[in-house]
Amino acid sequence: MGALDFLSDYFDISRPRKKRKAMQTVEIKVKMDCDGCERRVRNAVSHMKGAKSVEVNRKQSKVSVTGYVEPKKVLKRVQxxxxKAxxxxxxxxxxxxxxxAAQAYDKKAPSGYVRNVVQALPSPNAPDEKFTTLFSDENTNSCSVM
Known part of the structure; x- marks a missing residue:
C-alpha cells in the first residue's frame, strides 16, 4: 500500500496546481548616467526569481528583462x-x-522611435486607409487586374 499512497499524492486532483507565469520580455526606461547606475540596475533585476536574461542599453536608457517575471514587479525592483523608471x-x-501627430513625436526618444499614443494610430473607419489597403499587394482579395 505504500507505493500506491505515494503515487496518489502526485495525481491528487483536489489540490490546486500553481500556474506558471508566461515567458515575456519587459522593457523599462531608466535614466542611467554612469557605469555604477547601470551595474546597480542590472544586479537588482538579474537576481529576480524567473529572470533569464537582462540587457541594459545605457545610450537608449533601456532595460530589457526576459523570463518568467511580472512587469509590475520588475518596475518596482528597478525603482x-x-x-526614476x-x-x-x-x-x-x-x-x-x-x-x-500631437504628443507622438518626442525629442527625447531614441532614434527610430516615437511615443506610443492613440493619436498616432489611424482610425479604423478612415476612408483613406481603406482605399490604400484595398489595392495592396499584400491583400489577397484585391483586384486580379493589378
Missing part, C-alpha cells in the same frame, strides 16, 4: 534602486501611421 513608452517609427 527600489533609487532611479517607467515602462518603455516608445514604438518603432515605421509601425506608426502618423508619427508627427
Amino acid at each position: 527600489r534602486t533609487g532611479k 517607467e515602462f518603455w513608452p516608445y514604438v518603432p517609427y515605421n509601425l506608426v501611421a502618423y508619427p508627427y
